[in-house]
Amino acid sequence: MSRIIPNISVDCVIFGFDFNQLNVLLVERKLIDEKSNKVLIDDWTLTGYHILEEEDFDTAxxxxLKKMSGLDNIYLEQFYAxxxxxxxxxxxxxxxxxxxxxGFSERIVTVGYFSLIDNTSVTLSLKERNVKWFPISNLPTMGFDHREILEKALERLRAKLRxxxxxxxxxxxxxTITQLQRLYEEVLGTTLDRRNFRKKVLQMKYVIPLDEKQKGVKHKPAQLFIFSREVYEKTKTERFDFSI
Amino acid sequence: MSRIIPNISVDCVIFGFDFNQLNVLLVERKLIDEKSNKVLIDDWTLTGYHILEEEDFDTAxxxxLKKMSGLDNIYLEQFYAxxxxxxxxxxxxxxxxxxxxxGFSERIVTVGYFSLIDNTSVTLSLKERNVKWFPISNLPTMGFDHREILEKALERLRAKLRxxxxxxxxxxxxxTITQLQRLYEEVLGTTLDRRNFRKKVLQMKYVIPLDEKQKGVKHKPAQLFIFSREVYEKTKTERFDFSI
DNA sequence: TTGCAATGTGTAAATAATACGCATTAAAAG
DNA sequence: CTTTTAATGCGTATTATTTACACATTGCAA
Structure with missing residues (x-):
């Protein structure tokens, strides 16, 4: 195992969506005094760690992310240091x-990454510490400057989503298209017209309809779609409008 | 003077526009062997330096930027680490x-900032080393990974400009509106219709016409405008279109 | 006075965004 | 097995935005 670099760390803001809310994965930070049994600290933090001597930021x-969620091959993007x-x-x-x-150094620089996952697909499994999803709209007290880091990540997520x-x-x-719509509404904090949203999405050639329907719902099952990055890259056009 | 932190630096990508081209400010890196007089290194780098013990990234x-351009109060944005x-x-x-x-450490982390200035307003004055504007379209050989850093800065500038x-x-x-148009054309690498661009800009309430005209040009002088960030913040609307 | 090299304006057509209403489907309830 | 419920799926009229394109105007310089 290679050594850690003491003054540089990476923090991950792990976003998840459960078809209803945008959530973030946090780890409990609890410290109890051994003698008095007094709770000295009990709050929550992002998942971060020092980088290793032979490791890039992306790798770290x-x-x-792998350690926290068990998942590989997940969308990850550096957003701020x-x-x-x-x-x-x-x-x-x-x-x-x-x-x-x-041990610690007084001046720790951290590089923020955010990652996007479908949080219905994750089973939390980190044994040593308590890990939980919190909805963005109802966050607990957070340690360090992690609240600030989270806000910056959210800001970036929103800008990029647009x-x-x-x-x-x-x-x-x-x-389904409705799930996609809920996602946009939830992250951007708006409401959108169902019919117009559908119309817009159906224009996008990179959202491809399947011959398959939703199962296990107690109403008319909706059609399923997949996203094709390949088609997107081929057909995208850049526009500019620094908005009015 | 406080001490430097040896493994963390800040690099500035200083962009300037001269009404025609987008330029970047680079510093010559020249090393000559004292005995043989042989040129060991002669290339160009971004302007960067280690951060000091008591200094934020933004401050550094x-x-x-101040040291390189003599300018204060300039647009500066962190873009990547x-x-x-x-x-x-x-x-x-x-x-x-x-x-x-x-001295040096083998593992140097650098935080990239880009800054935007009107480069007709700058008089280069750094005595010790050779500093020059280079057009983006015609860059010299660059040291370290500064070419890569510059590309990332450009990518971000373009995305944000949109x-x-x-x-x-x-x-x-x-x-003038024509100057603004040239800027967009140059940075985004497109050409735009003069009349439509003008129409679009005139709609923006935060681009305010002055009762004043261009001087010293050998053709019909154009009207001058100023940008008001205050009006922009008041009137801006967010839209979303992850483009088709 | 005239030519030059810009600026400044208008209009029609195509495309995209918005605001709505109603029929359809599958499961659940009666 | 019929009805109710809670969604999906589709269509059309209106408005706003984008695009394409041509000609008159201004101020300096020759």
Whole structure:
């Protein structure tokens, strides 16, 4: 095992969509005083870790994601580096870092990645620590500057969702148009007209209809579609409108 | 003077527009063997430097920009962090780093910023080293992985230019519509219809006409405009179209 | 005075966005 | 087995935006 680089880490903001809400995966940070049994810290953080000597940022982010979700080959994108002098300065944060086996440096730079997964496909399995999905609209108290990092990730996700077809990464391979619409509504915080949305999506040649229907729903089952990145890359056109 | 952090640096991609071309500011990297007078290295790099112990990324980037261009209060945006294991591995790069007074670490992470300035307003003044504007379309051989960093910056500049009004940062305070159009054409690599572009821009309430005309041109002088960020923030609307 | 090299304006056609209403389907309830 | 329920799926009229394209105007310079 190669050594870690003490002052550089990678934090992953793992977004998941459950057909209804946008969620983020957090890890519990709990510290109990051994003598008094007093709870010194109990809050939640993003999933991050130092990078290793022989490791790129992308590799480190993929490693962390794999460890947390068990998943490989997932959409991952670097979105911002955080290196403020006062990133880590609350008493709780200091206390936590002093208790970690790797020791700590006062000035830790972290590179933020966000990843998009269909969270109905994930079974949480990390044994050592408590890991949970939280809806974006109802977050717990978070440690370090992770709340700020999450906000930046969200901002980037929203901006990118408007201009590139990354929403599909949050859905299973086969999805319905209504599911896609819910996703856009939830992430962008709007409501959209069902019929117009459908019309728009059906124009996109890279959203391909299947000869297959939804199963196990208690109403008329909808048609399933898949997204083809290949077709997208071939047919995309760039436009510009720094909006009015 | 506080100490530098040896393994973290900031690199600035300084873009300038001269009403015709998009340019980038580079610094010559020249190393001559003292005995033989042989030229060991002669190429160009971005303007970067290690960050200081008590300094944020943003502050470091502003410091570097000030040193290179003499300018303060300039548009600056972090766009990507580079930390690949093999970022610095050519013999020339190693040689250069060994010759720098600060010493070097093998694994240097750099945080990339790009900045936008009206390059007709800058007088280059850095005495110690040779600094020059190069058009994007005609770049010299570049050291380290700076070519790659520049490409990423350009990609981000283009993406942002499509969706946000940052082009004005590349123009003087007062500009003509034709200048704005040339800027968009040059950066996005397209040509646009003059009349339609004008129509589009005139709709934008945040591009405000002045009672003032261009001077010193040998043809009909055009009307001048200014950009108001304040009006933009008030009137902007978000749309979404992950394009067809 | 005239030529030059820009700026400044208008209109028609095509395309895309928005606002709606109603028939259809499959499962569940009676 | 009929009805109810809760979705899906489709169509059309209206408005707004984008695109394509031609000619008159202005101020300087020859």
């Amino acid at each position: 982010a993929a490693r962390i 955080f290196g403020g002098v006062k990133r880590v300065n609350s008493p709780k944060d200091m206390l936590w870092l002093q208790n970690q086996s790797e 201009s590139e077809p990354i929403g599909f990464e949050l859905l299973p391979e086969k999805f | 980037a502003a410091r570097i 580079f930390g690949g294991v093999k970022r610095v591995n050519s013999p020339k790069d190693m040689l250069w780093l060994q010759n720098q007074s600060e 969706s946000e009004p940052i082009g004005f940062e590349l123009l003087p305070e007062k500009f």
